[in-house]
Amino acid sequence: MDLKELKELREKNFLAHKKKKREYYLKSKLEKKLERKPKKREIFDYESHLSGFDFDNRIKDIIKQQKQHVDDRKDRIIAKIKEYKNKKREYYLENKDKRLQYDKEYREEKKEELREYRRRYYQKNKDKILQKQRERRKQQKEKE
Template sequence: MDLRELKKLREENFLAHKKKKREYYLKSKLEKKLERKSTKREVFDYESHLGGIDFNQRIKDIIRQQKQHVDDRKDRIVAKIKEYKSKKREYYIENKDKRLQYDKEYREEKKEELREYRRRYYQKNKDKILEKQRKRRKQQKDKE
């Protein structure tokens, strides 16, 4: 066998494998779809569940159960929040130098663009900015 025949044989085997794999995938997908259809969800009958006893009392019982569930998990929830905050703080402390370096490089890169943006922004909002400055100066004079 020469190289061309080997490549051709390899490609045929690969395509046959790919076809077999695809058929298996489609078969399992169809099985799952049929499985889902066969197990219909049970319709919950609210009338029988809530109608027999006092409605308000039943709602209060449900609320009490939910509150108890949350209270039972409260310690774990608070612990997870604290753990997340500490991990976040550690991450920021760890990567502070990288972040500062990145910000510095970004500012250097975009220096002219930022300068132009600030100039346009100031021109556009000149009256508002000057009015705010006048008010601040006036307030400072009144305090003194």
């Protein structure tokens, strides 16, 4: 067998494998689709439910139900927020040294670029920066 025949055989086997894989995919997709039976949703007639003289009262009832739902979940929501904050703080404390080391290496690596950036930034915003410094000095003198 020469190289050309090997390539053709490889291509033929690859295409056969690809076809088999696709058939399997389509078959499993069809099976899954047949497994799932569409649920019949109950059709809610808003017109009959909300029509009439007590429309305002019904809207108020809906608002009360929604508020009740949020109030019931309030404790859980606050607990989840606290838990997230604690996890975030723990992660911060665990990786503090790594982050500081990374920052130090980054600053060393990009020392000249950062210096040049700061110089250009200062030149560009010189007037604004000097004005802010003057205002801060005035505020400090007034406080003293």
